[in-house]
Amino acid sequence: xxxxxxxxxxxxxxxxxVYVCLLALAGLQFVIAYQNIDASQMxxxxxxxxxxxxxxAVLFFMHLWTEKRAFLLFVVIFTVGVLLGMQYGWxxxxxxxxxTPFAK
Amino acid sequence: xxxxxxxxxxxxGQTLGPAFAIPTKKLAMWLFIIADTMTFAxxxxxxxxxxxxxxxxxxxxxxxxxxxxxxxxxLTSSLTMLIGLRSARAxxxxxxxxxxxxxxxxxxxxxxxxxxxxxGLIDEGMTMFKxxxxxxxxxxxxxxxxxxxxxxxxxxxxxxxxxxxxxxxxRYNADDIEVLGLYWHFVDLVWMFVVPLVYLLNxxx
Numbered sequence: 378x379x380x381x382x383x384x385x386x387x388x389x390x391x392x393x394x395v396y397v398c399l400l401a402l403a404g405l406q407f408v409i410a411y412q413n414i415d416a417s418q419m420x421x422x423x424x425x426x427x428x429x430x431x432x433x434a435v436l437f438f439m440h441l442w443t444e445k446r447a448f449l450l451f452v453v454i455f456t457v458g459v460l461l462g463m464q465y466g467w468x469x470x471x472x473x474x475x476x477t478p479f480a481k
Numbered sequence: 482x483x484x485x486x487x488x489x490x491x492x493x494g495q496t497l498g499p500a501f502a503i504p505t506k507k508l509a510m511w512l513f514i515i516a517d518t519m520t521f522a523x524x525x526x527x528x529x530x531x532x533x534x535x536x537x538x539x540x541x542x543x544x545x546x547x548x549x550x551x552x553x554x555x556l557t558s559s560l561t562m563l564i565g566l567r568s569a570r571a572x573x574x575x576x577x578x579x580x581x582x583x584x585x586x587x588x589x590x591x592x593x594x595x596x597x598x599x600x601g602l603i604d605e606g607m608t609m610f611k612x613x614x615x616x617x618x619x620x621x622x623x624x625x626x627x628x629x630x631x632x633x634x635x636x637x638x639x640x641x642x643x644x645x646x647x648x649x650x651x652r653y654n655a656d657d658i659e660v661l662g663l664y665w666h667f668v669d670l671v672w673m674f675v676v677p678l679v680y681l682l683n684x685x686x
Contacts, residue, residue, distance in 0.1 A: 389567060396560045403552050403673070407545055410681035423677035430673045438559055438666045445502045448511075456515055463526045467533070 395437045402430045510660045514667045517633075521671050524629060525678055528622045532682070539614030540683045541602065548680045551594050552672065558587035559669045562662045569648065569655035577658060581645035584665065588638040595631050599624075623679060630675055633668045640664065 409422045436442040441449055503511075532538050542548075565580030602623075609624055611617040644661050647653040 389564065392560060392563045392567075396556065399556050399559075399673075400553070403556065403676070406677050406681060407549060410545065410677070410684050411686075416682065420678075420682060423681060424674075427673045427677055431670050434559070434666055434670045434673070438563060438669075439663050448503060452511065452515065456518055459519055460522050463522055466530065469530070469534075 391437065395433055398433060399430055402426050402433075504656065506656065506660050507663070510663045514663060517667065521626075521629070521674070524626050525674060528626055528678065531618050531622055535616045535618060537615040538683075539612060539616065539619045540685045541605070541607070541612070541614050541619075542680055542684050545681070545684065547594060547598050548676060551591055551598075552676055554587050554591045554594070555669050555672050558584045558591070559666050561587065562665045566655070566658050566662050569658045574649060577655070578645055578649040581641055581648070581658065585638050585641035585645065588634055588641065588665075592631060592634050592638065595627065595634075599627075619683075626675060626679055630668070630671055633671070637661075637665050637668050 406423050406426050409419060409426070412419065414422075435452075441452060561580050561584045565577050565584060568574075568580055569577035606613045607620050607623075609620050612620050640661055644653055644657055648655075648658060
């Protein structure tokens with residue numbers, strides 16, 4: 378599947394570096410959890426770190442980086458597009474608390 | 482997989498590659514992963530929606546020790562999976578089998594810790610529909626999301642055992658290890674979002 382050249386060119390060293398980076402980023406999430414900040418800021422920071430972790434895992438552990446560019450673009454654009462599409466209803470969750478705009 | 486499997490003969494003598502020039506099994510796994518991403522994303526968005534819209538959302542977690550160990554184990558299992566794949570690519574069958582089994586063992590430890598944590602919460606009075614700390618929605622969303630992830634881990638462990646044994650027996654090859662590896666890394670990837678959203682945002686301060 379992946380060519381032999383691909384595997385020769387990037388040794389176990391790169392995998393170890395990515396692994397250590399993922400451990401560090403996971404640790405950073407735990408540090409953020411104990412920061413004295415409000416929940417929305419905490420959520421934003423943790424989600425940002427999780428997205429970086431996911432990017433590293435997909436590109437290097439799952440070897441998407443060495444796949445054809447067309448496939449990489451397909452996966453990224455399609456996935457990000459659908460995930461963004463899921464965010465349309467967030468304002469409704471505030472309405473559950475505030476009762477607006479429909480409550481009088 | 483031979484080059485003949487990867488290409489389709491053409492009357493002009495040229496060859497046409499499969500879609501995106503990657504093998505069918507790998508493409509199928511990627512499509513499954515994309516579809517499964519939507520499942521988990523829908524669950525996590527629904528969870529965020531409920532958490533955002535519920536004033537008495539509980540924060541039952543007192544310690545991060547267990548979830549930190551679980552995260553370390555799952556991340557390490559991704560590394561062992563990669564080492565197993567490299568061994569398989571290098572033709573070292575014994576090492577590939579050994580690392581695949583180590584990955585499965587780490588998955589079993591993760592599942593054990595997960596169930597132990599569940600039992601602790603259940604002992605404290607948490608069920609799918611009620612808990613002592615706040616809205617009953619918490620139990621439903623917590624058990625649904627972590628349960629879905631645990632199901633994936635369990636399925637992955639079974640697949641690791643089956644593929645590992647069959648690889649050792651010569652029925653499967655390095656490509657099958659690679660396809661299974663994609664799934665295992667995906668399970669790891671999902672955990673990276675479950676931990677902050679479900680555990681860390683609900684820590685007792």
